[in-house]
Amino acid sequence: MPHDSQLGRRPLAFTGLRLCTAIVDRVTFNAHIVETGTDSFRLPQTQKKRRRKA
Template sequence: MNLDRKGAKLLFQIFTEREERKTTAVATNSPFTEWDKTFGDARLCAAIADRITFRCTLIQTGTESYRYQATQESLFPTPNRA
């Protein structure tokens, strides 16, 4: 999903208003290095990343999708070796 500048500024404002008041959870499948493509402005992207990573807990679940793996296993089952 890509945001225009107005949308990115609005998201920044939401994060700023919630800072130190409420817990905010953010989930993404994009690494921080690709966020500038989503927000379209490198400076605004850096400000958003700075806001949401201040005193945060990052949980990395890995790069492999368990859904993709399950689909592959159902389509191409491993033959039994008896």
């Protein structure tokens, strides 16, 4: 992760698909994924925004 002094440049650090995949892999490795049994709020909201733009 970038140092706090680089917060303004953070979006530039995670632009590559391969790099993002590697980061997600390392964050979730040996992690406990908790399923709450509820629907996602973010997914439908994102889909609505995309439909409005199209």
